Every structure is written in C-alpha cells, then in structure tokens.
Amino acid sequence: MKTIICGSGIGGLVTAIRLADKGIPVEIYEKNFYAGGKMGEFRKSGFRFDTGPSVITMPDLIIDLFNDTGRHVEDYLEFIKPEISCRYFWEDGTVFNSFNNKTYCKDELKKVFSESESINFSKFIDYSKNFFELYNDIFGKVEFNIRDYLSKKYLANFTKFVSGRSINDVSNKFFREKKLKQIINRYATFTGSSPYLIPQFFSVIPYVEFEFGSFYLKDGMYSLALALEKICGEYGIEIRYGQELVKIESEGKRIKKLFFRNKDNLITETTGFENVVSNFTNMKELTGKNYFDNTDWSSSGFIMMLGINREFKELAYHNVFFSNDYENEYIDIYENKIPADDMTIYLSVSSKFNGVDAPQSMENWFLFVNVPYLSRKFEWNDNSKKEYFVKVLNKLDRFSYLFDDSIRNHIIFSEIYSPEEFKNLYNSEFGSIYGLSSNSIYTLMKRIKNKSSQFGNLYFTGGNTNPGGGIPLCFLSAKSVAGMIK
C-alpha cells in the first residue's frame, strides 16, 4: 500500500525516491507550486537567484542517494569546489580569504593574523575532529538516542558534549584574535543558533568545512531540487502541487484520512494509504499535539535579492561583512528578539560562477542577515522591511574601501523576504529556518523524532527533524525514514 508524503522539500523528495526505489508506491502533495521547499529559486529581468542554500558540505551524503539507486551523480549534477570558500570583510579594511585548501588557509591565517594563530588553527581542527567522530558514530545514526552517548566508548566525548561549553568558549580557548573568533563563531548560525549558547559539539561544522571543503553546484543550487524532481519522474512518482494538508482523521493510533486544500479552496479527501510522511513539523493544529514543548526556535532570515548593474572584482562567490560587536548582535537576535542594527551580512554572488545568473557585466546579489524568529517583540511589515533594507545598505556603505560609491546607486531592482515570508512560504514555525534552535543540549534532545509517538503510521523527514538541519542532514533523515518504513 502506498505512502503519502506531504511536502516536496529535500527531505520529502529524497524519502519518496528511496521508497519508490524499494517498490513502495508513493504520492507527494505539496502546498506550493514548485519542488524544493527552502531550496527555491527566484528569477527577474534576466537575473536568477537561489533563495535558500548556497553551500553544500559533505556531498557524499547526497551522492549516496545516487549510488544507492543505481545512478551516476554526474548525469544530474556537477559539484564545484571554489578556490575560496568565503571572503570575510571588516569595516577597518581587514580581509580574510578562507581557502578551500587547508595549506592555503593556514598561509592566509599567517598573513592576516599571525604564525601562532595559524598553529592554533591546526590545534582547533584536531580538537573539533573529536566531535566529528562522535557525530559519525552516533548523531548520524537512524535515531538520536541519549542512551547511545552513555556507552564507555563515547563517554570522553560525551563529557565534552555536555560540558556546558559553547562554540564561543572553544574559540576563546584556541584563538586570541577577535576576528578569527568571529569567523569560527559564525558557524553556529548554520543551525540558526547563537555562538554564545550552542554546545561546543557544533564546532564539528567548521571542522567539516575546513577538512572536507565546501561545494557549489554548477547550474545553481536549485539544480539539486530539479534533479530530485526529475528522479521522482523517472519512478513515476506524482507530485501534486498546490495541495496543502489541512486536516487529519485518525482511528486509534493510525491516520486514516488526509484532507488537502487546493488554490481554489476546494478540499479533497485521500484514503487508502499505509503510511504518511510529513516534510514539515508545524503540526499542532493538524494533530492536536504540541510536538515541541519549548519555544527556543532557530533564527529566521532577512533576504534582499538585488539586481546589480555592474561587477565587483573584489567580491568572491561567498562574502561576509562582519558586525563590529558580534556578542551584542546575538544578544539582540536571541535575547531581545529584535533585528540587530549593526548586523553581519552574508552576500553570495552566484553570477561569479554562472554567467547566466545575471545579464552581462552585472551581478545577482543575494544578501542574507540572521534575524530572530517571529515574536511579539518585532513586527515585519512594509515599513519595517523598508527600514531594515536601508540599514543593511548603510552598513555596506561603511565598507568604503570596497565600493567607490553607495551600492544603492547600482540597484536595478530588489526583492525582499522577511521571516513572514519564511512562515508563509514554507509553513515553518515562527519563520524559523531549522525548527528548534540548537542553543542548548535540552533543545537538541527535543528535536522531533523521525517516527511519531502519536500515530503508528506517521513519520517526519527533513531539516526540522533528526538528525538536524541543512541539506546533507535532510538526505540522512530521509534515508532513516525510508529505512523505517521499509
């Protein structure tokens, strides 16, 4: 009997493919009119933007799907390893190139900071490797279970895991340069969390990037969603777009009926399935159960997509413009729950790789600022969006050594996504990007499990579930769920 998958984000698509590959009939219902969820795309006036991920780490976890289903990944995707994984800028004119090659990276550390910081960096990598081993042995497993940590083999690392140290504590332990600490601390934001709160275990994230590199896809990140949609087609999986799950009916511990609403507000009933896989976790109204009993959500984002009428040679594909006071920035985001006035800005310019992403001699700027999830403390409306847009441009103006005049003189058009758009587009709780934050070991344990404890035939896949957010982990969660259903 078939499995119904609700949502065609990466987790939903990969679960569908894995099930179909084992001969299980699958249907996908998606509320939007495209596949990929947060891995989306926006096009305007000859410019193309990836609206979600721009970095791939651990590509092996993606390639695994192609291998397992008898495909060659090269027939669908081309991974590129850029020479520079990220270029960091500070207002005082300091520039640091984070090379995708460890030797170059150490040389750059020597050049920009000092010989001793370069040595400290090697020590930091050795230290965070412990967490990668712990991650590989336990976290990447089918189901996260705290008991797994308590075996003798892992006890030493487990003690480090629960030590109460944050990524910022690790940065302080290894480095003296404030700017270098900022670089390492920023990796906490890859889980939508604060470097000052997130357990030190997450220094596994910079470890993975420095050790194995960061990647991009030649035809844009969205080509991954398109490749998965294509593979679904190869299995004859139907993706029903514009179908939002709005009601669930159950008998005892089994879901028996699903109700979907289409764009004309018509509701249809679906029955005759064995299992249901949800690619979203915002299920309180549907199931009557609060899957999360705390509200420490991960951060959201303020996105500005700008068509720019010239090229900037000083920019790399990934760029970060740092705030002057990182700690205060995160106090604003996680404690005050307001967008920071002096913000760190991430800028990706995919036209640096893909000429087709912008008209000739122009650039497609995708700016991203971490902002709090939606709460009563700050309202995103037309005015506040415009005000924040201006604040971000003002911040860029302070990097006058890069831009000879204000960037606002070069904007052809702008498109903004605030946390409100995140909530509405992806049905994510309070506009958060990764569901619960990873700000403490307790929220980590509350991360939603892949199998529902409420219904015997309900499963959860994707970045808001185990083992965590981001593209590679979505592939892992989908593998787990498909394994459980089989």
Ligand SMILES: Cc1cc2nc3c(=O)[nH]c(=O)nc-3n(C[C@H](O)[C@H](O)[C@H](O)COP(=O)(O)OP(=O)(O)OC[C@H]3O[C@@H](n4cnc5c(N)ncnc54)[C@H](O)[C@@H]3O)c2cc1C
């Ligand atoms: C701006 C941004 C930048 C990011 N950068 C990176 C990065 O560089 N690297 C990285 O690895 N990760 C990154 N991520 C995270 C990554 O994109 C996500 O972790 C991943 O895409 C989540 O996939 P998912 O399977 O959880 O599904 P989602 O993308 O959350 O999709 C869920 C799907 O379910 C659908 N849905 C929701 N409710 C319903 C309903 N009621 N009925 C039917 N369908 C429904 C939604 O429309 C959506 O299509 C980024 C995310 C964002 C937003």
